[in-house]
Amino acid sequence: MYGLPQAGKIANDRLIKHLAEHGYEQAQHTHGLFTHKTNGVVFTLVVDDFGVKNVGRQNAEHLMASLRKIYSITADWTGSKYIGLTLKWDYKARVCDISMPDYIDKALQRFEVPTPTRAQHSPHAWLPPVYGTGPQLTKPIDDSTPLDKKGLTRLQQVIGTILYYARAVYNTMLVSLGTLASKQSAATEAASAATMQLLNYCATHPDAVVRFHASGMQLAIDSNVSYLSESEARSRVPATIFLLMLP
Numbered sequence: 001m002y003g004l005p006q007a008g009k010i011a012n013d014r015l016i017k018h019l020a021e022h023g024y025e026q027a028q029h030t031h032g033l034f035t036h037k038t039n040g041v042v043f044t045l046v047v048d049d050f051g052v053k054n055v056g057r058q059n060a061e062h063l064m065a066s067l068r069k070i071y072s073i074t075a076d077w078t079g080s081k082y083i084g085l086t087l088k089w090d091y092k093a094r095v096c097d098i099s100m101p102d103y104i105d106k107a108l109q110r111f112e113v114p115t116p117t118r119a120q121h122s123p124h125a126w127l128p129p130v131y132g133t134g135p136q137l138t139k140p141i142d143d144s145t146p147l148d149k150k151g152l153t154r155l156q157q158v159i160g161t162i163l164y165y166a167r168a169v170y171n172t173m174l175v176s177l178g179t180l181a182s183k184q185s186a187a188t189e190a191a192s193a194a195t196m197q198l199l200n201y202c203a204t205h206p207d208a209v210v211r212f213h214a215s216g217m218q219l220a221i222d223s224n225v226s227y228l229s230e231s232e233a234r235s236r237v238p239a240t241i242f243l244l245m246l247p
Contacts, residue, residue, distance in 0.1 A: 018069070023038065025037065032046060036063075041060065051082045095212065097212075099208065100168060100169055107161050107165075111199065123176040144189040145189045147189065147192060151187070154195075155180065163177050173202075179194070217243045217244060218243070219241070221241050222240045
């Protein structure tokens, strides 16, 4: 039943059980990633979108036939759309371009952002260093006027809208979004001005594209934790992320 808080969990449990009956198993440590025991099909699942990797059409059709036993589904054999992303495949060059065409344009229309009179190439304000001087002070404490409820709601909507785009294809905005998000509880006119700078940056660079190249390298992560090793009962969590070429 839609609207029931447990609906998502119930539907997911039902799907996992049904897929298991047809040879598909969910990865132990990566929920939403499934593999078949024998036919090589691998797919990711986000809500109700399946992104499928397969060798041989008959193997993909096995997954579709399994799903159609209890669901109504549609298929895009070009693999050009997934969770709001547009994927452009070039198998000869072994590259894949990921983008979200018109996403920023629609967001700017929604928030009624006019075309900036000057190009904005920085998503956030910055203080230029002054070399050869003595101590340099940080920015003064923000004492500008707090935003009213309408202004705060708009700030939260901008963050929520732009964050998905930034995470998916344009991570240059993540620092600015993180700073704005930290100010939501006590947002001021200064935060509103910072939001407008971010939107002007989006208007200047509206259609980012991320290109992935096929290679033999694998992303590896080493992490560790020391429990209660810092003052005030704090812990430390280090991690190293690197690309690894396996023999």
